[in-house]
Amino acid sequence: VTKEWLRVAVIGAGAMGTIHARHLASSVPGARLAAIADVDASRAAALAEECEASRIETDAGAIFADPSIEAVVVASPPNTHGALIERAAAAGKHVFCEKPVDSDPDMTDRALAAASRAGIKLQIGFNRRFDPTFRAVHSAIEAGRLGRPLLLHLFSRDPRPTAVSSTRAIAGLFLDMTIHDFDMARFLMQSEVTQVYALAGTMMENCGEPDTAIVTLRFTSGAIATIDNAHTAYGYDQRVEVFGTDGCIATENEQPDRARLVHADGRIDALPLYFFGERYLASYLAELRAFVHCIQNDGEPAVTGQDGRAAAKVAAAAQRSYETGQPVRMSEIG
Numbered sequence: 001v002t003k004e005w006l007r008v009a010v011i012g013a014g015a016m017g018t019i020h021a022r023h024l025a026s027s028v029p030g031a032r033l034a035a036i037a038d039v040d041a042s043r044a045a046a047l048a049e050e051c052e053a054s055r056i057e058t059d060a061g062a063i064f065a066d067p068s069i070e071a072v073v074v075a076s077p078p079n080t081h082g083a084l085i086e087r088a089a090a091a092g093k094h095v096f097c098e099k100p101v102d103s104d105p106d107m108t109d110r111a112l113a114a115a116s117r118a119g120i121k122l123q124i125g126f127n128r129r130f131d132p133t134f135r136a137v138h139s140a141i142e143a144g145r146l147g148r149p150l151l152l153h154l155f156s157r158d159p160r161p162t163a164v165s166s167t168r169a170i171a172g173l174f175l176d177m178t179i180h181d182f183d184m185a186r187f188l189m190q191s192e193v194t195q196v197y198a199l200a201g202t203m204m205e206n207c208g209e210p211d212t213a214i215v216t217l218r219f220t221s222g223a224i225a226t227i228d229n230a231h232t233a234y235g236y237d238q239r240v241e242v243f244g245t246d247g248c249i250a251t252e253n254e255q256p257d258r259a260r261l262v263h264a265d266g267r268i269d270a271l272p273l274y275f276f277g278e279r280y281l282a283s284y285l286a287e288l289r290a291f292v293h294c295i296q297n298d299g300e301p302a303v304t305g306q307d308g309r310a311a312a313k314v315a316a317a318a319q320r321s322y323e324t325g326q327p328v329r330m331s332e333i334g
């Protein structure tokens, strides 16, 4: 019996493309890393060498033209995603696309329409849904352990950067960073957002505008939420608490070790894992495995293009609320 490998190409050999290519090269059952494309040939070549990929391209077109490649991982900048999804769909390739679907709302709609017309699988990179800790919170809510969820608090703080990242410069705080929290809020509360109020400011150097925010959400279910975004001096601060009629569930940060020193100055333990590449590594692997599994079993992607669109619309409402200083109803967002 010949084993049918799913041949997958990675488009964009930056921070996220590197994580996805490493996983495809070694740890995703049924899949093979077929090629790496980046407009920067030296980046593509370096990643191809590390992952022992035999092929590099500077134009994704060559990948779309190759019938032996069945799926692509899009990990290029946010303003390139929609066009790449459209081209992949036209060529009949399945797409795993990093968040956001695109930085432009019209392009997002066009990409989703193209994917659905072509009948390809499109999965969006909301990896936190695959994180074991967030999954445990989701399971407890699903099992009814909290009764009716009433309040959600998401703490989502990045380590302080030394410069504005290129993706932040393109998408802004709400579409680049808070979008993960908007998705997590929809995922945990199992309800759609109806109203958004964002207070934010430029409070740090080197983070871009705005860099610090509290966003409040109201859901169709009546539940309400706060999202707290900032940039820390102590690493990646990723916590959640959900309070319901029958109980409350809360999480703690993951640490590189669990040793705790007690001495005359107090109790000391390790800082949180530093950033996404450490904290969410398991979830990046799990989301790619789910993507490949859904292609091979003709299932529904675990995170759909519509999930990507819905979170982006909440981000647009947050942006408008920040700019106007007023709460924004989701019905006001086109």
Ligand SMILES: NC(=O)c1ccc[n+]([C@@H]2O[C@H](COP(=O)([O-])OP(=O)(O)OC[C@H]3O[C@@H](n4cnc5c(N)ncnc54)[C@H](O)[C@@H]3O)[C@@H](O)[C@H]2O)c1
Residues within 6 Å of the ligand: 011, 012, 013, 014, 015, 016, 017, 037, 038, 039, 040, 043, 060, 075, 076, 077, 078, 080, 098, 099, 100, 125, 126, 127, 166, 167, 176, 276, 280
């Ligand atoms: N899920 C997460 O936790 C997470 C974390 C970081 C970034 N991201 C997302 O991943 C995507 C990539 O971000 P990054 O931090 O890896 O960016 P990056 O700048 O590190 O890498 C982007 C790469 O894409 C290449 N590129 C640019 N235009 C291209 C094109 N048209 N075709 C092919 N390659 C092109 C660049 O040369 C660069 O190597 C963004 O959408 C970002 O929002 C997600």
